[in-house]
Amino acid sequence: MSSLASVAAYLQLPAISLIRIAVCLLLPLVVVVMVVGFLQRCGRRTKPKQKCQYVEPAPPNFDSENEIVIVGAGVLGSSLASALSRDGRKVTVIERDLQEPNRIVGELLQPGGYAALQKLGLKEAVEGIDAHIVHGYVIHDNTTKSMVALSYPLDDTGKVLTGRSFHHGRFIMGLRREAKKDGATLIEGAASSLLEDPHGHIVGVLYKDKASGTDKTIKAKLTFVADGCFSRFRKGLVDAEVSISSNFAGVVMRDCPQMKTGYAEIVLGTGGPLLVYQISHNDTRILVDMPKVPSDIKGYMLSVIEPQLPAHIKSPFRAAVDASQIRTMPNSFLPPCPNPVPGVVLLGDAFNMRHPLTGGGMSVALNDVLLWRRMLGEVRDVGDHRAVLKCLEKFQWQRKGSHAFVVNVLAQALYKLFSASDEYLFELRSACYKYFQMGGMAVSGPVGLLSVVTPRPHILVGHFYAVAIFGTYLIMKSKFPWQLHKGIFRALMVVWKACTVMFPLIGSELKNVFQF
Numbered sequence: 001m002s003s004l005a006s007v008a009a010y011l012q013l014p015a016i017s018l019i020r021i022a023v024c025l026l027l028p029l030v031v032v033v034m035v036v037g038f039l040q041r042c043g044r045r046t047k048p049k050q051k052c053q054y055v056e057p058a059p060p061n062f063d064s065e066n067e068i069v070i071v072g073a074g075v076l077g078s079s080l081a082s083a084l085s086r087d088g089r090k091v092t093v094i095e096r097d098l099q100e101p102n103r104i105v106g107e108l109l110q111p112g113g114y115a116a117l118q119k120l121g122l123k124e125a126v127e128g129i130d131a132h133i134v135h136g137y138v139i140h141d142n143t144t145k146s147m148v149a150l151s152y153p154l155d156d157t158g159k160v161l162t163g164r165s166f167h168h169g170r171f172i173m174g175l176r177r178e179a180k181k182d183g184a185t186l187i188e189g190a191a192s193s194l195l196e197d198p199h200g201h202i203v204g205v206l207y208k209d210k211a212s213g214t215d216k217t218i219k220a221k222l223t224f225v226a227d228g229c230f231s232r233f234r235k236g237l238v239d240a241e242v243s244i245s246s247n248f249a250g251v252v253m254r255d256c257p258q259m260k261t262g263y264a265e266i267v268l269g270t271g272g273p274l275l276v277y278q279i280s281h282n283d284t285r286i287l288v289d290m291p292k293v294p295s296d297i298k299g300y301m302l303s304v305i306e307p308q309l310p311a312h313i314k315s316p317f318r319a320a321v322d323a324s325q326i327r328t329m330p331n332s333f334l335p336p337c338p339n340p341v342p343g344v345v346l347l348g349d350a351f352n353m354r355h356p357l358t359g360g361g362m363s364v365a366l367n368d369v370l371l372w373r374r375m376l377g378e379v380r381d382v383g384d385h386r387a388v389l390k391c392l393e394k395f396q397w398q399r400k401g402s403h404a405f406v407v408n409v410l411a412q413a414l415y416k417l418f419s420a421s422d423e424y425l426f427e428l429r430s431a432c433y434k435y436f437q438m439g440g441m442a443v444s445g446p447v448g449l450l451s452v453v454t455p456r457p458h459i460l461v462g463h464f465y466a467v468a469i470f471g472t473y474l475i476m477k478s479k480f481p482w483q484l485h486k487g488i489f490r491a492l493m494v495v496w497k498a499c500t501v502m503f504p505l506i507g508s509e510l511k512n513v514f515q516f
Helices: 002-011 015-043 075-086 111-119 168-181 297-308 311-323 361-376 385-402 404-419 423-437 441-450 457-477 481-510
Strands: 066-071 091-095 132-134 136-141 146-151 163-165 185-196 202-209 215-225 243-254 263-268 274-278 283-290 327-333 344-346
Touching: 066 075, 066 202, 075 091, 075 168, 075 361, 091 215, 111 163, 111 361, 132 274, 136 423, 146 423, 146 441, 168 185, 185 215, 243 297, 243 311, 243 404, 283 297, 283 311, 297 311, 361 385, 361 404, 385 404, 404 423, 404 441, 404 457, 404 481, 423 441, 423 457, 423 481, 441 457, 457 481
Parallel strands: 066 091, 066 215, 091 185, 136 263, 215 344
Antiparallel strands: 132 163, 136 146, 185 202, 202 215, 243 283, 243 327, 263 274, 274 283
């Protein structure tokens, strides 16, 4: 309601009038979209869902030296190992390469993720790595040649909450050091398969030890698989497919000035959005979104991207493109799909991915770890499959209400708007930018979602459709009286486009949780 109130105040209309207009515009479209979605779902052949069956606990004489084995020592795997080791669990982590990783994403931790890191007692992982304090975003709109600053929410004392940005590899090494300090065992080796007992329960992992080159097995009562976006175990555990939204091309700029100290920057130009943020005292990352990676990527960066950049970024960008190798990676989308297989839990990017535009991935991972730590704290024996599967069921619902639903839907929806692949999405993008310019609740609400400080689903849906309604007002305002019929048609198409963006994303979040 606060989002509608913001629009009503701006339009100088009673809030109830705006609500009536919204209902009249949205209700027919909602009905049509629901009917179309239902018919498409009925006509689509799908694999039968695997049903979750509770099984008897593992026998007391379960032959294992480990309670828990974790595949993957990334953000989730390392932080989970540290948290569970602190709780007295015996944890072993298998990681393909324990050297410092080098990635072009996973470098911006939102305030909600930083708060989760502190709750896990892992604040030291971002200390001593030349991390940069982030206070919010500056959005540049090339269409209007203007910009708007979005500051993160305030804490209880009135201070702006902050996030952190850093070199990804340094952060990972910090998390791994904390895991070792807390008692977890880290093994360098490539996990190749999961071990099953005669009942089909997962009882450990087969891996190739990097030092000896030999195949080894490690048994455990519970296995967590967190082996990243290119997981080799995902297909064997869940019926879910990864879709590629676009690609990021990234370079590191040296000594790049900031438009506003401590603020990341987003540039809305032609094509996909451009994301700029500082990752150390003299290094600044720029990520360029593109549907497909061109064959002459260097020429594309200099001829197409550089002219769209703000003046203070152009020179460092040109120098970085000329001097360094341009790295690319796909931007993947994977809705969460639970794996009710006794003895194993799929987590992290192996389980759920969203577009990295909003920088919410690590925040989701750390908050997921908080949930699992709390739930397993109530389970005496992690070999009790019945108890662990109940935890998995609770996890699916609790993460949606607390953080995951908002981060997943917001990332995909905002990317759709900011990339604006058609004229109606461009209208929504323009309305979104002008919505931010109103300030007040039109900024505090969306930024609370983006920062993962107040990730409430109803706030997300409310502001998204407040933007759509505001867009219809801007369209009608720009038309002459004799163009009223064109304005009405265009306004309805904008609201329809908003529905086609939001409803499938909501459906992707909910369709798999009912298999428990």
